[in-house]
Amino acid sequence: MTNSGNDNDRGSSPLRPNPVNNPSGPPSRPQIRLSPRLGWVLGGVLLAGVVVSQSIRVIPAGFVGVVFSALSGVKPIPLEAGLHFVMPFVDGVTLYDARLQEVTLARETAQTDEGSIRARSKEGLDITADVTIQFRIDRSKAAILHRELGRNYINTVLRPQVRSKVRDSIGQFGAADLISNQRTQLETSITTELEKAFTRNNLILDAILLRELKIPESVANAIEEKQTAEQQVAVEKNRLQQAEISAQRDVVQAQGKAKAAIETAKGEAEALSLRGRALKENPQLIQLTVAERLAPGIQTVMLPSDGNFLLDLKSFGTQTLPKAPATPAKPAN
Template sequence: MTNPGDGRNRDSTPHITNPVNNPSGPPPVRISPRLGWIIGGVVVAGLIVSQSVRVIPAGFVGVVFSALSGVKPNPLEAGLHFVVPFVDQVNLYDARLQEVTLAQNAAQNDEGSIRARSKEGLDITADVTVQFRIDRSKAAILHKDLGRNYINTVLRPQLRSKVRDSIGQFGAADLISNQRTQLEASITTELQKSFARNNLILDAILLRELKIPESVAQAIEQKQTAEQQVAVERNRLQQAEISAQRDVVQAEGKAKAAIETAKGEAEALSLRGRALKENPQLIQLTVAERLAPGVQTIMLPSDGNFLLDLKSLGTQTQPTPQQPTAPAKPGN
C-alpha cells in the first residue's frame, strides 16, 4: 500500500505519456488502404517481372523446365528471355570448350592417371586430357537424360574405358616410339561414338604422358640402340657397294672408250694405207714432212721417183782445189 504522504515513492514512479490522450504530442501516421494496395501491387509486379525475365550469359544455353509440361525442347540462347514466372525454371549449361584431365598430379576436381595394360600385358600409365563441348541444339535432351552431373556420370568413365581398350591394342615399345599418334587416333574414334550417343562433341584427345616400367624402358632403349647401329652399318655397306658399282661402271666406260679409240685408229691407218697404195707420191710427201726442216732435200716430180740430197749434190759439184805446181829444175 502506498503512502500518499511519502513523496519519495511518488517521485520514483516513471510517468508515461499517452500520445493519444496528450493533445500536445506528434500526430499518428496513418496509411490509407488505397496507398497500401498500390505499394503491394508494385511489390508483386516487381517480383513477377524478376521471375519472368531471364538473362542467358554469353557462351551458355538455358534449358527450361516447366512445372506443367516438363523440359521444353528448345534451349535458350545467350540474351534476354521471358518465361512463365513461378512455373518455368531455367537451368544454365556451359556450351563453351571444356576440358577434363586424368593425370597423376591432377587438379582438385580431376582424377588420377589411367592405368592400362599393353598388348604384351605390361603396365602402362597414361595421363590424358580430353577437350569437349556440349551439343547446343540437344542441351534439353542432355538435361533430361543425364543432368548437370554428366561429366562424372558419363564423360570420365567413358574416357577411362576407351583409353584402356585402345592401349591394349598396341605394344609397349610401339607406344613410346612411333605409335603414339595412332593411339590418339584410336581413342578419338571410339570416344567420338560414345560422346555422340550422349549429345557431347569431342574436340581433341591429348596424351600428355605414357609411362612404362623402368626395366622395360631400358630394354627397349637398348634394343633400339642396337637396331640403329645395325642400320648404320647397313648404310655403310650399301654406300661401299654403290661406290664399287660406280668404279666398275667407270672402268667399263674407260675400256669401251679405249676400244673405240683403237678401232678409230685402226680404221684411220687402214684408210691411210689404202691412200698411200693408191697414191705413191704421198710417201715422198710424208717423208719430206717428217724430215723438214732439219734435212735439206729437194723432191723432183719426175718419173724417176727419187729424192735428191742437196748436201751430197753440193759436195759433188764443188770444184776440187788445184795443187800448187812445183818450180822447174834448172837445166830442164
C-alpha cells in the same frame, strides 16, 4: 532525529508518478492504424515484384539456358545469352556452360577413383596414361542433353567413355611402339572412337592430349637397349652401303676408261686401215708422206727405185748435167 515529512515529500515529487494521485500511470502513445486499402496496395506491389523477378531470366555470355515447363516439360529450343521472359512459377531455367571445357585424368588430379588411366598393351604389359580431354556441349542440342543426361553428364558419361576408349586403343599397340613412333597413331585412334561416343551424347570433342605414357621400367630399359642396337646396325649398314657405292663408282669409272681406250684403239685402227688402203690405191702418196716427215735440214729425197733417183734439191734448177765428150769422127777411108 528523523524527519517524517521527507517520505511524504518524496512520494509527492513531481518527477515520479504518484500512484495515489495518478493511478493510471504514464500517458500511453497513440496507436497507428493502417487502412485496408493501403494494405492491399502494398501487397499488390510486393506480389508484382515477385512475379517480375520470376518471369525475367538473364543468360550469361557463354551459357545456354534450358527451359523446363511444369505444363509441357523440357522446351526444345534453348535460350541464348541475354535477357529473356518466361512464365513465372511455371518455367524453370537451367544453365549449361557452352564454352570450351577440359577434363584431365591424371595422377596429380586424382579424386576418389579418378586418376591416371591404367591399360594393357598388345603384349599384355601395364601402361599408365595421363589424358586431357577438351570438349564443349552442342548448343543446339542442350535441351536433349538436359533431358537425357542432366547436369552431371561429365561424371556419368564423359569420364567413363574416355577411360574405356583409351584402354581399347592402347590394347591395339605394342609398348615399344607407344613410346617410340606410334604415339600420334594412338591419339588418332582415341580421337576417332571418342568422337563417335560424344556425338551420340550431344557433345563435341575438340582435342585429346596424351600428356604422358608410362610403361614398367624394366621394359623401358630393354626397349632402349634394343633401339640402341638397332641404331648401331643401321649405322653399320649405312657404312657398308657407302663402301659399296664407292666401289661401284670405281668400277664404273674403270669401265668408262676401258671403253674409252677401246674406242680410241678402234678409231686408230680404223684410221690406219683407211690410210693403208689409200696408200695402196695411190702410191704417189708415199712420196708425199716421206717428204712431209723429213727434217728441214735434209736436202735430198729418196724416191722409189723404179726409175726414181736421188734428187739434189739445192742444186736442182741451178746446175746442168755434164755433157758427154764428143766422139771424134772417124776418118773416111
